[in-house]
Amino acid sequence: MARLTGSPLDVMLDEYATLEDRARLGRHLGLDEPVWVQYGVFLSNLLTGDLGDSLRNRRPVLQLIQERFLASVQLGLVAFAFCTVTAIPLGIYTAIRKGTRVDNIGKVIAMLGQSLPSFWLGIMLIMIFAVQLGLLPSSGRAGPLSYVLPVLTLGWHAVAGLLRLTRSAMLDVLDNEYVKLARIKGLPERTVVLKHCLKNALIPIVTFSGLIFVHLLSGSIVSETVFGWPGLGSLAIESVRFRDYPVTQGVVLFFTMLFLTVNLLVDLLYAYLDPRIRY
Amino acid sequence: MRKKLALVRTLLVTLLFVTTTPAAVSAKPEGTLVIVLATLGGELLIPFMGTSSNKPHWDLLYDYLIDVSPDGKMIPALATKWSASKDQKVWAFDLRKGVRFHNGDEMTAEDVKYSIELAMRDDSRLSRAFELRQLLDRIEVPNPYRVVIHTKSPYSVDDSLSERYGIGIVPKAYIEKVGVKHAAEHPVGSGPAKFVERRLGEYIKLEALDQHWRVVPHFRTFILKQVAEHTTRVAMLRTGEADVIDLPSFMVDGVKKAGFEVKITPLSLSTWITLGGQYVPSNPVHNPKTPWLKREVRQALNLAVNRDEIVKYIFKGTARPAALPYLMPGALGWDDSWKPYPYDPERAKKLLAEGGYPNGFEMTMRTFSMSGLPEMPQIAEAVATYWAKIGVKTKLIPMEYVTHRSDYQNSKLPPVAFPFRYSFEINLTRQMTKAFYSKAKGTHAEAPGLDKLAAELLNETDPDKEAELIRKMGQFLYDEYMVVPIAYTSIIYGVSKKVGDWPLVTGMNEAHHLEFITRREK
Numbered sequence: 001m002a003r004l005t006g007s008p009l010d011v012m013l014d015e016y017a018t019l020e021d022r023a024r025l026g027r028h029l030g031l032d033e034p035v036w037v038q039y040g041v042f043l044s045n046l047l048t049g050d051l052g053d054s055l056r057n058r059r060p061v062l063q064l065i066q067e068r069f070l071a072s073v074q075l076g077l078v079a080f081a082f083c084t085v086t087a088i089p090l091g092i093y094t095a096i097r098k099g100t101r102v103d104n105i106g107k108v109i110a111m112l113g114q115s116l117p118s119f120w121l122g123i124m125l126i127m128i129f130a131v132q133l134g135l136l137p138s139s140g141r142a143g144p145l146s147y148v149l150p151v152l153t154l155g156w157h158a159v160a161g162l163l164r165l166t167r168s169a170m171l172d173v174l175d176n177e178y179v180k181l182a183r184i185k186g187l188p189e190r191t192v193v194l195k196h197c198l199k200n201a202l203i204p205i206v207t208f209s210g211l212i213f214v215h216l217l218s219g220s221i222v223s224e225t226v227f228g229w230p231g232l233g234s235l236a237i238e239s240v241r242f243r244d245y246p247v248t249q250g251v252v253l254f255f256t257m258l259f260l261t262v263n264l265l266v267d268l269l270y271a272y273l274d275p276r277i278r279y
Numbered sequence: 280m281r282k283k284l285a286l287v288r289t290l291l292v293t294l295l296f297v298t299t300t301p302a303a304v305s306a307k308p309e310g311t312l313v314i315v316l317a318t319l320g321g322e323l324l325i326p327f328m329g330t331s332s333n334k335p336h337w338d339l340l341y342d343y344l345i346d347v348s349p350d351g352k353m354i355p356a357l358a359t360k361w362s363a364s365k366d367q368k369v370w371a372f373d374l375r376k377g378v379r380f381h382n383g384d385e386m387t388a389e390d391v392k393y394s395i396e397l398a399m400r401d402d403s404r405l406s407r408a409f410e411l412r413q414l415l416d417r418i419e420v421p422n423p424y425r426v427v428i429h430t431k432s433p434y435s436v437d438d439s440l441s442e443r444y445g446i447g448i449v450p451k452a453y454i455e456k457v458g459v460k461h462a463a464e465h466p467v468g469s470g471p472a473k474f475v476e477r478r479l480g481e482y483i484k485l486e487a488l489d490q491h492w493r494v495v496p497h498f499r500t501f502i503l504k505q506v507a508e509h510t511t512r513v514a515m516l517r518t519g520e521a522d523v524i525d526l527p528s529f530m531v532d533g534v535k536k537a538g539f540e541v542k543i544t545p546l547s548l549s550t551w552i553t554l555g556g557q558y559v560p561s562n563p564v565h566n567p568k569t570p571w572l573k574r575e576v577r578q579a580l581n582l583a584v585n586r587d588e589i590v591k592y593i594f595k596g597t598a599r600p601a602a603l604p605y606l607m608p609g610a611l612g613w614d615d616s617w618k619p620y621p622y623d624p625e626r627a628k629k630l631l632a633e634g635g636y637p638n639g640f641e642m643t644m645r646t647f648s649m650s651g652l653p654e655m656p657q658i659a660e661a662v663a664t665y666w667a668k669i670g671v672k673t674k675l676i677p678m679e680y681v682t683h684r685s686d687y688q689n690s691k692l693p694p695v696a697f698p699f700r701y702s703f704e705i706n707l708t709r710q711m712t713k714a715f716y717s718k719a720k721g722t723h724a725e726a727p728g729l730d731k732l733a734a735e736l737l738n739e740t741d742p743d744k745e746a747e748l749i750r751k752m753g754q755f756l757y758d759e760y761m762v763v764p765i766a767y768t769s770i771i772y773g774v775s776k777k778v779g780d781w782p783l784v785t786g787m788n789e790a791h792h793l794e795f796i797t798r799r800e801k
Binding site: 021024025027028029056057058059064067068071126127130140141225226227228230235 | 328329463478479481511515517
């Protein structure tokens with residue numbers, strides 16, 4: 001990354017800085033060492049939980065990530081709740097009512113969610129609901145109303161994917177013989193759908209939900225930039241823009257750990273959902 | 280009767296005193312001013328730790344030795360007066376007495392010395408840190424209200440210590456006691472507003488003082504926020520969530536149509552196209568086949584560009600056509616006879632033919648944005664289009680400035696054109712002797728005639744002669760069409776109906792003087 005995009009010294013230094021100034025600052029920040037030495041120092045510090053200091057903000061990277069992660073978690077959890085509460089019931093309903101008007105509406109919602117760029121969507125929502133109608137704040141993190149537009153922007157794309165997956169998974173299960181048997185036995189439709197169908201359709205839904213959860217928790221660069229939300233996504237883009245390598249490294253490492261942890265939890269959840277799966 | 284006369288006299292004197300009370304103890308600040316900018320520069324609260332993009336909050340928290348008036352002149356601030364020796368190597372500053380930091384400590388010469396030394400630290404990011412390290416010899420404190428600075432060679436140290444370059448004065452005793460890290464989270468200055476709180480990535484909150492020698496702000500609370508997306512900033516202005524925002528030029532019309540006022544910092548940046556590769560023959564990368572080594576070709580490339588159109592359509596009328604790089608009206612050595620080159624594509628074609636290129640030629644132009652001028656890629660595209668009309672086909676290569684920078688800084692540029700910009704400065708000796716002197720690195724153009732003038736300028740200490748040498752260099756650049764000047768641009772702000780007057784300073788690129796913003800009369 002360092003050699004491909006240029007040294008952070010190029011961004012930090014005034015264009016009239018001399019070579020001596022560059023060397024001095026480079027020595028101070030440890031950027032004068034060979035890349036492999038810098039990497040070794042990074043790894044040895046990592047073992048003690050030290051991710052280094054931000055070159056731009058001049059604060060510990062771990063501290064920055066902790067502060068910003070909280071903002072992303074708040075937004076992400078609300079967006080995840082919105083996504084699952086909207087997409088899963090709608091997905092089930094459109095599967096049961098396949099071919100009806102409701103199913104078509106669901107398809108349109110899914111199509112729009114997957115095709116509308118979130119950048120454009122966010123700006124449009126701001127223009128309509130904040131500027132024209134004056135109902136909601138346009139940016140920032142102050143009060144419950146400030147969550148509405150970022151959650152919609154962040155969550156709609158996820159709703160689209162989860163809705164289609166849920167519908168598809170349910171359709172697969174609804175065609176099975178045991179479902180027909182359950183109906184023949186006279187079980188209420190609600191029990192057939194929720195107990196016999198949904199539970200069997202949950203594996204792919206849970207897998208995808210786990211991926212969405214990580215994506216939403218780690219913050220969306222686009223949504224956070226549009227709404228000025230001080231989360232990990234905006235921290236990541238700032239660090240790339242200003243060549244703040246320690247922060248970029250720290251954020252990428254953090255995202256990776258988050259992804260692995262959630263994946264592990266999803267795998268463990270399989271065992272609960274499907275007794276046939278044992279580790 | 281006598282008693283009554285004495286009473287009336289007393290009342291009259293009291294009335295006179297009250298009505299002539301200095302501004303520093305006038306009406307108390309009230310209300311909140313929300314300033315939303317594209318960047319707050321890392322939100323660093325102690326001056327030496329960041330670049331001048333942190334200036335919006337530094338101006339409120341700290342005082343500087345020297346302030347700058349709206350027309351760009353240096354005016355007394357913490358330094359009530361200053362003087363230089365004849366050789367410009369010894370500078371003496373007399374300090375204002377009775378200035379208090381927000382923790383009650385009095386500001387003295389020791390604090391000034393300490394602040395300058397902080398600015399010169401190895402890890403200082405201030406733009407003048409490099410020069411100060413090179414040129415400052417020592418700082419003496421003969422008494423608590425006098426600072427004497429010795430330089431290694433003639434140097435306008437007053438310019439570097441002015442508010443333009445962000446060397447705010449910090450309390451030495453406080454920082455030495457609590458440490459830099461703690462002070463960076465709980466800053467103490469002597470400015471017209473004190474620190475309240477900061478939520479990194481969200482806002483910085485400052486509160487105005489009721490009395491201050493410089494100004495008592497009209498607003499009680501200043502909240503500075505960072506929102507990178509310009510559409511969102513405009514939305515915040517329109518919804519009342521922001522009172523001051525910075526604006527790219529293409530959004531000016533929309534903001535005005537919505538009924539908001541636009542404030543402009545005049546003559547902020549000079550922008551031009553450098554015709555790279557104009558090195559003296561002794562430079563190993565000098566390529567004698569470079570088309571614009573010929574004056575006729577350089578003149579043709581200049582006459583082919585319609586600067587009025589660029590100003591009208593790209594800058595929406597907020598800029599003006601430029602005559603030269605670096606030099607702007609008001610700078611030392613500026614000559615009012617320098618007018619922007621006319622637009623004359625027919626003559627340009629004839630000149631190309633005279634230069635040996637009747638069918639034009641192909642060339643490359645690197646494009647990138649630089650801070651303060653996001654329109655640079657558009658300018659490059661516009662210029663390429665104008666050049667295409669006279670037969671010069673330009674291949675545009677987008678890249679990041681930092682990628683281009685190492686070639687340019689080491690004077691190893693191939694013959695490529697590239698856009699560039701520089702902030703307004705009054706004394707451009709430093710720039711002229713770097714940008715147009717073959718013995719320096721990072722030149723924009725070289726020529727024996729420029730070298731001779733630059734060498735003289737480097738050793739000149741008389742301000743009048745300095746000005747004349749700069750003028751001569753400017754004349755050379757102008758007569759020889761060494762670069763393609765484009766425009767003198769402005770920094771643009773949108774303001775809410777709450778904002779009255781705002782004395783913006785010529786050439787200041789960051790949001791500044793927020794403490795002087797008045798409330799609009801209803």
